[in-house]
Amino acid sequence: MLTSTDVHAAAERITGVVRATPVWTTTLDEVAAGLTFKLEMLQHTGTFKARGAANRILAAREQGLLDPNVGIAVASGGNAGLANAWAAARLGVPATVFVPQSAPAAKIRRLQAAGAQVVATGSEYAAAYTAASEHVARTGALHCHAYDQLEICAGAGTLASELLAQTDRQLDTVIVAVGGGGLMAGVAAALDQQDISVVGVEPSNAPTLHSALAAGEPVDVSVGGVAADSLGARRVGDIAFEVARRRQVTSVLVTDEAITHARRLLWERWRLVVEHGAATPLAALLAGAYRPDDGERVAVVLCGANTDPTDL
Template identity: 55%
Template structure:
């Protein structure tokens, strides 16, 4: 087993890859002007867009739900973005961000369901297979599906993808069963980062191309995996990022004896006092 340590990425999360990709593309086409970019986020996408905007000299406005962790909101502000709190979950912040973009002229940066964002996230898998070409399987946590979509596109024909979701917000599993993206109830310990109400269209298209191994894990299994990542490896994973490892630790996904597995630990924006 290998751990892909995206918690060491700028902003402590994989989303910085897609944020830079989105903003650089918008600057090249002239889509991003004086109004900058706007994004709705449970926290991590806002961090990434705010950081990228600061580095590129762009204005950033970030809409977050009231439930967004304060540790993330404070860091978004520290990067110089303007933060607006709207609603109790991501979907409400999303609608407010769309309206703001239409009224202000700010370019909309989607947290996960946008080509440039998903393509940027897919570079995670490119690095995994470049570093260790013998990897058979990449295990990834799924919320809205941006990381999954990018990884699935990158690994097509080269490695298997295991898509792991909390039982209490299974956007991918529900979409696969319904044959289309559908709304799901959002709750649980990982809802701040994996709490999208509906799977993105890019992720749905990716699973149609090559269905992943779909795995659901409980809140208890996620918390146990998070504690194990810290106690055994000193990896300060946030709850959502521990979901991928939870699939292995809980036995919900059991690799073959000779299967070589990479687990993406996709973020570490967490309160460190909760790791003990």
Template identity: 60%
Template sequence: MITKVDVADAAARIAGRFRRTPLAAIEPGGLFGATWLKCEYMQHTGSFKARGALNRVLAAQQAGELDPAVGVVAASGGNAGLAVAYAARACGVPATIFVPSTAPAFKVDKLRGLGARVEQHGTEYAMAYEAAVKHAADTGAAYCHAYDQAEMVAGAGTIGLELLADIPGGFDTVLVAVGGGGLMGGVATALAGHARVVGVEPELAPSLHAALAAGHPVDVAVSGVAADSLGARRVGDIGYAVAVRDGVRSVLVSDDDIIAARRTLWTDRRIVLEHGAATALAALTSGAYRPTADERIVVIACGANTTPTDL
């Protein structure tokens, strides 16, 4: 579990090291009910993950947990690995990133471009995760979890603090794509008492939805167009605990819904997002989430590590 204090501490720790991303105002009722689009796809490395990775690496350095000769290790289908590689380079330590063999080639190339050592293992995130944990145990590298680590979640929560500052008139609902639940957990913590958070998940990777139905995190089968970024087999313990504490609900969207939302962003706004990031908007474009007439909605556009060739 994390608290508002953890998010505030993260904001102070990473200040000046990340981008304060813009907020695109949209005409009331425009873009299928959205009022604002939080453009986090413009963050370092192309996704929100840089916030949590910077917070994790800096916190490990401050705590004396990080051996500068060994550095850090992470498992990721792409975005978290890119963020950890970026944070490690920014902090002057080496990074080893384990990815499944299904990780998109352009993300693997970007990892290497950031100076990371890339190890491909298994066909799913869970398999890469097991290999990365073993590497941490064998070498003493500081482990950076893709979504279920307090520093990672708190760093993501700084997005919520920006929304509160940038929309002084207030807002009602924030739609957040959910894979492992780190972004949802951080934003919901920051916004508790100010706005509701709704998690949006692919039908083919419903980790939070299944956990809320079962009353605890459970394993789910993972597939579909957004599996490279939202393909966590099980929602994180932190994200699940925050969802229960703060009343986060989950809505599901199909692959067709996600593809259509992604194309809508390109057609209407000339914004290219990865499928996982378009998932949040898909809740509106598909009707899976139906806002009231005067509801003020923020959609977090959380990542753009994709290729536009399939738009």
């Protein structure tokens, strides 16, 4: 079970490896609440996932589970792959990243530039995941999951620990995007002992958490839309589901149109560049999917910046 103790241990472990990202407090006429943005898109590799990757590898090294000659393996052509490749290079171990054959050449070049060996296999993520698992069984590489491992989730939750200190705990609600749920799980666990609510926001055409809560268990969903590159998991993780139910995380959905509007507003009003998935929490406020009370102190996590800025 993921708890605040795991997040605190992760925070100590990755201090000096990842960046402490800033916060910025502002107001929006469209939202009655006071807003604090956690600018996590300024993290190494452009997303929060660097935190979990660093924590996973360092924890494994402490426990004697990491062979420094074999290194790590991960299935992901997106943010998780890049974060794990970076963390492995930062900590001096090899990384093998398995991607679908459909992975864009630009992403493969970024992974290779980060020092990873890239293996393209199959037409979908599932095939890449199977190949990564077989590589782990064959070589003894450390498996780094994109979102459903305790150390990965705990590392992600360290941004909430930072946020608490940066705001002197003057918060009522933290709003985060949900794909596989690792970020939401880490944030909610970090706030275990706090009187602070967590709201998880998903695209309406990729409702992994929403569907799981309705069904009473994680279920497969179809995935599509503008945020599918970062919020494209087909099923919420088991860790995330347990934390969401235990912490009574509020789940809301937003449309692609709302996400696109929020992303563009962040650019036009404040020159903040984020990917569509990172704009999803703000979309919930702008579209009224989550309506804070007057005076509610709300933090919005802007979790990633790996995007094409030409369509802002």
